[in-house]
Amino acid sequence: MLKAVLFDLDGVITDTAEFHFQAWKSMANSIDIDFDREFNEGLKGISRIDSLNKILKYGGVLEKYSDNQKMALANSKNAEYVELLSELKPDAIYPGIKELLDTLKMEEIKIGLTSSSKNGPRILDKLEINHYFDTVVNPALIENGKPAPDIFLSAAEELGVKPEDCIGIEDSESGITAIKDANMFAVGVGTEEVMEKAGADLIYKHTGELEFSGLLHSFKQTIS
Structure with missing residues (x-):
């Protein structure tokens, strides 16, 4: 029985990928590393520190920075990203998402956010949809980031539902892998x-194209 739907944030509910790209590029340029949008695609769905390590490795300087220095770089990126978020408005919600959230609430299906972004609550607040979510998993408390299933399993536990009674919605390969490894649809x-x-x-x-009836039909077909 479907009891919960778990949403990724970037690329599913809205798109702050451009903000991430601008902030990461600015940080990288400050230490003489440059990358393009194609490289940036590989940063989607993974944690802030993992993204930083990929950038440093790309620049050939991964071993040059201590953990404290890495944290400072990650924090500088986040500060710029948060500043860019001030531009985010409710009309930035992707088509179909608000309608799906409304239907899930009406059907009494629990809703969770399973984003790697530590700014998830801030973004939901800017979009004015935070009241829909029964839980927002704190990625800082998750030991292993995507593609590990930890954040989805944590969401199910926080919502008091079994993983097999959940649907996860993602736009990245690492996110889909995490959902499947959590034994979810x-x-x-x-x-x-x-x-x-x-x-x-x-x-x-x-x-x-997302619609509750279609999700439910496919979910039931898979588990039957």
Whole structure:
């Protein structure tokens, strides 16, 4: 029985990827590393410190920085990102998401946020949809980030539901892998080839196609 739907944030509910790109690029440029948007795609869905390590490795200076120095770099990136978030408005919610949240509430299906972003609550507040969520998992308390299933398992525990009674919605390969490894039904939003490779159970090209009846039908077919 479907009891909860768990949402990623960036690329599913809204898109702050451009803000992340600008902030990471600014930080990287400050230490003489440059990267393009293609490289930035590999930073989606992973934690802040993991993203930083990928950038430092890309620049060939991973061993140059101590843990304290890495933390300072990550904090500088986040400070710029938070400043950019001031531009975020409720109309930045992706098509179909508000309607889906409304229906889930009406159907008494629990709703969770399973984002790697520590700024999740701030973003939900800026979008004026924080009241929909029964839990927002704090990624700082999760031992292993995506593609590990930890954040999804934590959400299920916080909501008091079994993993097999949950749907997870993601737009990244690492996110879909995490959902599947948590023994949940995985809905992928994005490129069909990428989502299929990751093992998504149901694929949509964009959020405007998301509809509760379709999700429920596919979920029931899979578990029956």
